[in-house]
Amino acid sequence: MSESFRYKVYGLTLQVNQPLTGLIAAKSDAPVDVWVDLNGESQPSSAEIETISSGLNVLSKADGTYFHLWFRGDGQLDFYLDAGGSHISANWTCALLEEVNALLLGQVLGCALRLRGTLCLHACVVKIDQHAVAIVGESGAGKSTTAAALAKEGYSILSDDIAVLKDDEQHWFVQPGYPRLRLWPQTIHALYGSESDLERIFSFSEKRFVELVGNSSETVWKFHSDPLPLAAIYVLGKRHPELAAPMIETISPATAVMTLMTHRSVSHLKLGMDKQAQEFAGLSRVAMTVPIRKVSRSDSLTALPQLCDAIVNDVGNITLLEQCTQL
Secondary structure, eight states: OOOEEEEEEEEEEEEEEOSSOOOOOOTTTSSSSEEEEEOOOOOOHHHHHTTTEEEEEEEEEETTEEEEEEEESSEEEEEEETSOOEEEEEEEEEEOOHHHHHHHHIIIIHHHHHHOOOEEEEEEEETTTTEEEOOOOOOTTSSSHHHHHHHHHHOOOEEEEEEEEEEOOOOOEOOOOSSSSEOOOOHHHHTTTTOOSOOOOOOTTTEEEOOOOOOTTTOOOOOOOOEEEEEEEEEEEEEEETTTTOOOEEOHHHHHHHHHHHHHHTOOOOOOHHHHHHHHHHHHHHHSSSEEEEEEEEEEEEEGGHHHHHHHHHHHHHHHHHHHHHO
């Protein structure tokens, strides 16, 4: 029997046929949600795929429907997911297992979660007091940078890249991801230190992993490994160089639900009408029950402490109001 490894991430237990770095081990008897088979030895692909750096398509096979995610660079990397998001296989050439792992923990598991009917946003999540705070925005908006600035001030990271939302009928809870942040060198220099000893996420990119540690460590860069109730979602808008101080504004539920739909994890994944309707209904409940805020701020890294203070103060006001309404 081949060796296998179990990990806990985004509220799922993965069983993988190869050891992966940067993940938290699950108990050996934990029920498996997703089976991951990392094979190597990618097969030749179509000429059409070879002209595109990455993409996603649907394959109909004799044993069912599969979702194919491909990535092209110096070599090729292909992931295949079954329609239920419970089995993932990967084949590749000229890629390191660490790079395969990085894509698995991002777009690939984002697809699997949505195929499983799980609400998930492309977001970073930070623990403030005893609550989770999700930070969403377009690619390059500064989600990880804002989370890192909060981490520097001692707030633990719950998840980078994906916010998995679970409803217990009283609160929305966010599931923990894995104990790493993905940051560009300029952010690392401003907040952390030198990037020279940090692992590159991909060989062709300067972006690095910053390792996070458990709650018991004395370092401020911590990871929180338990689900937390969601206090608020902050939507990072365009940066405004002339803005002297950050502005946080309430977004109406009607606007908020459409905003959240655009920030679903792997938003280009086209699900069937029934699953899309379920997502819309779920995110509508989120928008009706969780405060959604628009954040305007400067584009300067030196203004990050002000942004952190504004978010922390706003979360404090939200949780205080919640406590008062429960009296």
